[in-house]
Amino acid sequence: MAVYTEVNDEDLARFLELYEIGQLLSFKGIAEGVENTNYMLHTTSGSFILTLYEKRVETADLPFFLGLMEHLFERGVSCPLPVRDKAGNNLNQLSGRTAALITFLEGFCIKRPQPAHCAELGRMLARFHLAGRDFELTRQNALGPAGWAPLFSSFADEADTIATGLRDEIAGEIDWLSANWPQGLPEGVLHADLFPDNVFFIGDKLSGVIDFYFACNDVLSYDIAICLNAWCFEENYSFNATKARALLKAYSEVRPLTQAECGALPVFARGAALRFLLTRCFDWLNTPPGAILKPHDPLAYLRRLRFHQRVSSIAEYGYDTP
């Protein structure tokens, strides 16, 4: 949520000479993104986002993320398009950072999504999954089942400072999920972080999806399970089956869910809740007290996890298997 790297007009002018995007009219640092520095640019040919990747970002992954955006954009998924320079590159150096220029996507995120928004999300996610099938690059999901135990062990000794008994509860869940994780289901490219913050609307219509920096290859249903967690709980932690039904129905109208995928969804939903519980616990314990960016409450995901533990079939998410 900050401009970590200041860019001046002279450095920017040199950088923009590499591209064919018209004359620069304005640029403003924007308070968007936790990891990177972002500027909004107006030129005579339109609006753009300039992203400078800060040190925490693995630059080796950038060709995957940017290539995926271009791949999806070309297949009709509404997302920002990385602009290629005159030499065909979508990455260059600016002010000591690796930087990319991407088209600006109009729209804004919705604080309290309604069922109609969830349906829009479901349709977009299914199109995303279909469009990603022939994307050639791959990236492992660092926050899938194989990543949970190492992440947990990094803070297990402090877990009970967040909530009494949390250490045992997480350990038990990791054991259960590793014994019961469904195998052999359709895989592909996931967004893997489709929170309401990352989906733009204009009115009730979805205008696009942003922030591809957790995208990876994994089981497609896991992406749906992330959305169930992120979009279908109210602020009081109650599950809203109307929203979930809208999401799942709209998804399956574009990419029908198999019987096996339907059966496995409650397990994936537990896994997705655990994944955000783990990262939120880690951030909670590793954020200095005075930090500007307050960490999210981990217990919101403990509540979600406990809900999914009691779910035995996709019908409880409001979805009628055809």
Added chain:
Amino acid sequence: MAVYTEVNDEDLARFLELYEIGQLLSFKGIAEGVENTNYMLHTTSGSFILTLYEKRVETADLPFFLGLMEHLFERGVSCPLPVRDKAGNNLNQLSGRTAALITFLEGFCIKRPQPAHCAELGRMLARFHLAGRDFELTRQNALGPAGWAPLFSSFADEADTIATGLRDEIAGEIDWLSANWPQGLPEGVLHADLFPDNVFFIGDKLSGVIDFYFACNDVLSYDIAICLNAWCFEENYSFNATKARALLKAYSEVRPLTQAECGALPVFARGAALRFLLTRCFDWLNTPPGAILKPHDPLAYLRRLRFHQRVSSIAEYGYDTP
């Protein structure tokens, strides 16, 4: 340089219903301005800046600042125009703050202004001064001569921690200026903070001026003196008479300087250097060590002050009195 107040889509929608600016397409918090929170908006009718005034700003002064912008805009000075709502108001409440919507001004500030930029600045400043003549509201200059002694007394005891002897040097300068401050020169509305940060260019052409939150009534030449300090010194503190000549010549072609104004300029230049020396010393001594926003170096203005102390006539600024 931060978003102090978060605005969500619901609050913003209610706020925008007061105005007639088309449908909202996007809004982003921008890292602009030290005191306030700013968002950039795209709507179907154009781009806008939404400013939320944070607690440090004296809201009683806002009608002066916004009224001045409107007054100058209507007289052809390129600056943002505060948008009036359907009821004719240019201020409303949003997310617990007083807020204004203003038109977005294309352009960007120049890190290293050249003489041609200084000429553009001079022409604009003269037009600003002429256009301000019939502006009816007034605001006292809190950082004019009457404000220096009280400001200095708030940190005088610590001044020598910045530079040995600084306390005596400032005290002596305040005494000298109060005894020698020119009287009876043309007064009017000043911008009073025309640093390169606040003047936008597209290419070599000035596209507009922003940040009216120090504007006030005072001697017009004092505004010119601020610009001499802010635009005509190099990073090594050397004075660039070519830039100053360009500024003064362009200014006087639009609003001719009187003999008395020419004679007084070296004194005003000392006063302007002292004014920024004082506020920078104050900020330097009152900024917590870990603050994100690093304070400016006060000594850059001590160097300027000493330069002006040795100047005896406007000719030394490169200007040939007609």
